[in-house]
Amino acid sequence: MKILKEKSREYKGNSYFKYKVNIPEGALNRANLKEGDELLVTSKPGELLLFTKNKKKQEFDGIRSKLYRECLREFPDARLEDIEVMKKYLAPKNGERILEIGAGSGLFSKFISDLLGDDGRLIVSDPSLGQLEEIKELGKKNIDLIQFVQFGSEKVNLEKEKVDAVWSFGAMHHMFKKSKSFDNLSRILKKGARVVIADVFSGSNLAKHFDDKVAKFCIVGHEVAFWSKEYADSICFLGGFTKPKFYDLNIQWKFKNKEDIGFFLYKLHGMTKTTPENCLKGAEEILGVQKKDGLYCLNWPMTLFITYKK
Numbered sequence: 001m002k003i004l005k006e007k008s009r010e011y012k013g014n015s016y017f018k019y020k021v022n023i024p025e026g027a028l029n030r031a032n033l034k035e036g037d038e039l040l041v042t043s044k045p046g047e048l049l050l051f052t053k054n055k056k057k058q059e060f061d062g063i064r065s066k067l068y069r070e071c072l073r074e075f076p077d078a079r080l081e082d083i084e085v086m087k088k089y090l091a092p093k094n095g096e097r098i099l100e101i102g103a104g105s106g107l108f109s110k111f112i113s114d115l116l117g118d119d120g121r122l123i124v125s126d127p128s129l130g131q132l133e134e135i136k137e138l139g140k141k142n143i144d145l146i147q148f149v150q151f152g153s154e155k156v157n158l159e160k161e162k163v164d165a166v167w168s169f170g171a172m173h174h175m176f177k178k179s180k181s182f183d184n185l186s187r188i189l190k191k192g193a194r195v196v197i198a199d200v201f202s203g204s205n206l207a208k209h210f211d212d213k214v215a216k217f218c219i220v221g222h223e224v225a226f227w228s229k230e231y232a233d234s235i236c237f238l239g240g241f242t243k244p245k246f247y248d249l250n251i252q253w254k255f256k257n258k259e260d261i262g263f264f265l266y267k268l269h270g271m272t273k274t275t276p277e278n279c280l281k282g283a284e285e286i287l288g289v290q291k292k293d294g295l296y297c298l299n300w301p302m303t304l305f306i307t308y309k310k
C-alpha cells in the first residue's frame with residue numbers, strides 16, 4: 001500500500017493536506033472493522049497504529065482498574081502521607097498550570113485542583129480511560145482530562161512552553177521510553193518549570209515487593225522499568241534539565257486493622273492470582289509492618305526527585 005497525499009483545504013493562504021491508504025478488505029475483516037467505524041491513530045517512527053476508540057487494551061483497564069478504584073474508595077485515609085509528600089515537594093500554587101502523568105483514579109488530582117484554584121489548570125493524563133472515569137466524576141472545572149496511550153512514546157499534543165510543573169507518583173515505572181517522555185516534557189514546559197517524580201527505584205524493598213509478589217500474582221502481570229538514580233540523572237542531562245535532587249521517602253500507609261493491609265494490596269495491585277492473606281504475609285516479609293498510635297503502618301519506600309527545565 002502506498003500513502004496518497006490529497007489537498008483538503010486552503011485557509012488564510014495556507015494549504016492543508018490529508019493522507020490516505022487503501023486498506024485491503026481482508027485486513028479490515030480480520031480487525032473486525034467496517035466502513036464508518038471511528039478510528040484513533042498513534043504513531044511512532046516507521047509505524048502507524050489505527051484502533052477503535054476505547055478498544056486499545058491498557059494494563060489498567062477492566063478489572064485491574066475497577067479493583068484499584070475500589071481500594072482507594074474503601075481506604076480513603078490509608079495514603080494520607082502521599083498527599084503530604086505532594087504538598088511538600090510539588091507545592092502547587094494558585095493559578096499554575098500543572099500536568100499530572102499517570103494520574104490513575106485521581107488520588108492527588110482533587111487536592112492539586114483545589115490548590116490551583118479557579119485560575120489554575122490541572123491537565124490529568126493516563127492511558128487508561130477506566131482510571132480517568134473516576135476523575136471525571138469529581139466534576140472539577142479546572143481539570144482537563146487527556147488519554148495518552150503511551151505518554152513515553154506518543155507526541156504530546158499540548159501547547160509549547162505553557163506548563164509550570166509536572167507531577168507523577170507511582171506511574172513512570174510503567175513507561176519504557178522515559179527519555180522520549182522527557183523530550184515531550186521539555187517542549188511543553190516553561191523555562192525553570194519543575195518536574196517532580198516519585199516512583200519505585202531498583203534495589204529498594206518496594207522494587208523487591210513488585211518483582212517478587214506483584215509480578216507473580218497480578219491479573220495482568222507487572223512488566224516494568226524501575227528507575228535508578230544514575231538513569232534519572234542521565235535523562236535529565238540529555239533532556240536539558242538540571243541535575244536532579246533525590247529524596248528517599250519513608251512513607252507509611254496506615255490501616256486500622258492488620259488484615260486490611262492484605263485486602264488493600266490485593267485490590268491495589270489486582271493480585272487476583274493469590275489471596276489477601278498471602279498479600280499481607282508477603283508485605284510483612286518484604287516491606288515490614290509496625291503498629292504505631294493504634295494504627296498498622298506499612299512501609300512504602302519510594303524515591304522522589306525534582307529537576308528543573310533549563
Ligand SMILES: C[S@@+](CC[C@H](N)C(=O)[O-])C[C@H]1O[C@@H](n2cnc3c(N)ncnc32)[C@H](O)[C@@H]1O
Pocket residue numbers: 058059060101102103104105106107125126127128131149150151152168169170171172174175176
Ligand atoms: C500505580 S497507578 C498510580 C496512579 C496514581 N498516581 C496513584 O498514585 O494513585 C499507575 C498508573 O500509571 C498509568 N500508566 C501506565 N502506563 C503508563 C504510561 N506509559 N504513561 C503514563 N501513565 C501510565 C496506569 O494506567 C495507572 O493509572
